[in-house]
Amino acid sequence: MTKLLPNLKLFIFLIILSFLILGLDSLQVLNLIKKPIFYITNPISFGLYQTQQNLSRQFYFVFEARFAAQENKALKQQLVQLLSENAQLRKNLAETESLLSQASHLDPRTYNLLPVRPIGLGRYLKIDKGSSSGVKVGQAAVYNDNYVGKITAVSQNASNIQLLTDPDSKVAAFSQNLEGKAKGVLVGQFGTEILMDKILHEEQIAVSDLVYSEGTEGFLPRGLILGRVSQIMDRENETFKQAKVEPVFDIRDLDLVFVIVE
Amino acid sequence: MKTLILILIVIAFIETTILPLNLGLLILICRSYIKTEDKNLYLAFGFGLLISFLNLSPLGLLSLKYLGLVQLTQMLSTSPLAGRSILIIPISFVLLLFYHHNLQVVPKVIIESLLSLPILYFVKLWEERFIVRKEIKLRV
Numbered sequence: 001m002t003k004l005l006p007n008l009k010l011f012i013f014l015i016i017l018s019f020l021i022l023g024l025d026s027l028q029v030l031n032l033i034k035k036p037i038f039y040i041t042n043p044i045s046f047g048l049y050q051t052q053q054n055l056s057r058q059f060y061f062v063f064e065a066r067f068a069a070q071e072n073k074a075l076k077q078q079l080v081q082l083l084s085e086n087a088q089l090r091k092n093l094a095e096t097e098s099l100l101s102q103a104s105h106l107d108p109r110t111y112n113l114l115p116v117r118p119i120g121l122g123r124y125l126k127i128d129k130g131s132s133s134g135v136k137v138g139q140a141a142v143y144n145d146n147y148v149g150k151i152t153a154v155s156q157n158a159s160n161i162q163l164l165t166d167p168d169s170k171v172a173a174f175s176q177n178l179e180g181k182a183k184g185v186l187v188g189q190f191g192t193e194i195l196m197d198k199i200l201h202e203e204q205i206a207v208s209d210l211v212y213s214e215g216t217e218g219f220l221p222r223g224l225i226l227g228r229v230s231q232i233m234d235r236e237n238e239t240f241k242q243a244k245v246e247p248v249f250d251i252r253d254l255d256l257v258f259v260i261v262e
Numbered sequence: 263m264k265t266l267i268l269i270l271i272v273i274a275f276i277e278t279t280i281l282p283l284n285l286g287l288l289i290l291i292c293r294s295y296i297k298t299e300d301k302n303l304y305l306a307f308g309f310g311l312l313i314s315f316l317n318l319s320p321l322g323l324l325s326l327k328y329l330g331l332v333q334l335t336q337m338l339s340t341s342p343l344a345g346r347s348i349l350i351i352p353i354s355f356v357l358l359l360f361y362h363h364n365l366q367v368v369p370k371v372i373i374e375s376l377l378s379l380p381i382l383y384f385v386k387l388w389e390e391r392f393i394v395r396k397e398i399k400l401r402v
Contacts, residue, residue: 007300011333014307022322045279052280
């Protein structure tokens, strides 16, 4: 029996004692003893609880910080994507506006215009369409009422436009103001300057007059704006007058130019 | 013994404030499983009183439960299979189910019974390596 139930006497004694304590506690006799003990145990329990709360808050912060870092990374990626999308939409909008504007200037029923995107600017303006799109050497590139240049080299999917400022560019032009008009030849200079040469002394030309295309070259419609007179060089001892002409727009601002295919 | 009492007091505060696991009871069960002695019953009684007090339960109620469980463990520890440490897991599982007498806490009981094995090893290590025993006097 002792082997089967070790410490039986003590066990029975403690069981009886437990019942006794249980009975006394249910009669609330032990409240007097419990009250002072609570003064010791309550601060310990409170301290432990507070420590646990602080620790869990710290861990929660670490967890949240990690989550926030991941979220931040994802949002940054999303932002880059949105910015890219936004840029694409703006580009499309600008191109659509250019198309609409172009349609209001050169009648699409008269001219078959091919919209092209500038993809590089050096001596020539490089565009993203070539022979596969019907671009040929000698065709004119325009933007609204303005002449941009002439196609000089064509590959399968890209072409070069010779600008008015190119030294090899020569275009018959005239300027018009209220007093009259002056005819001449627009010759490109190195840099951004264009020179209008072969103007007769008796012809009227003034600063800020607009210069238009004559249209005698065949590939170019008459009346396209070529630039604005910025300076007149009138020397008595020379046969012709000259005028410096500056472009009316910056070629780098263009999102879209149009090649007159037919 | 003093260290064990101190550990049990600390554990009593921990399990009544922040960690709702019966770690103290597990230590008592594991100690009873390793060693059969009257101190286990004293510890069960005292620890039961402390937990009842801290949990605001009727004093003596948990002492009764703990005494019963410890005595049951001591009885089981005398069986021939008791030498196997791994058996502490099913034993503690059954005893804790008795203690809770509620099937809704089975997941908690599973966790506690799984914890009983490392606790058993810890208690074994403690009792074998860190408890100073009386000198053995040899009869010459």
